Amino acid sequence: MERISWNQYFMAQSQLLALRSTCTRLAVGATIVRDKRIIAGGYNGSIAGGVHCIDEGCYVIDHHCVRTIHAEMNAILQCAKFGVPTTDAEIYVTHFPCLQCCKAIIQAGIKKVYYAQDYKNHPYAIELFGQAGVSVEKVEQNEMKVELHSLEKQQFLDRVFNELEKNAANKGGLAELKKEADKLFSAE
């Protein structure tokens, strides 16, 4: 088994958190890390106890959902709530931070931003990060996406192979493919 890097591990954590998002507009996750330890996490969601966009629809003003607190903000606020310092921390976000989150990240003393996906990367956010000496790095995630419905996918593939085997002219070739598929999809 291949060992994953810290970057992949923390980004996978953010991708897992993104699956908890309650806003239908964008599922974002953020993980704050200090000295290779996770100190907080957040996802796109309403205030605690509030109604969820997934139940009530988004509350949109000027093309933005105003109900949602962004993942990065939620992670930073979790640190505020529990008195955890964010100075010199790093943040792993599934998407490039918006302008508001960019400013909060800088002001919280976070020194490095890792993100997985470009998302309307605002030139002013890039400028502010640069000014504040916050380094920004894109983490390649092609191998590490958190996968949903993996069992269903595996079962679907089994059915496809069963159908193919009924009329296969090249049984050997098919067996090879099935072996490869088993390796990729079996839950080991």
Ligand SMILES: [Zn+2]
């Ligand atoms: Zn929303």
Ligand SMILES: [Zn+2]
């Ligand atoms: Zn934001």
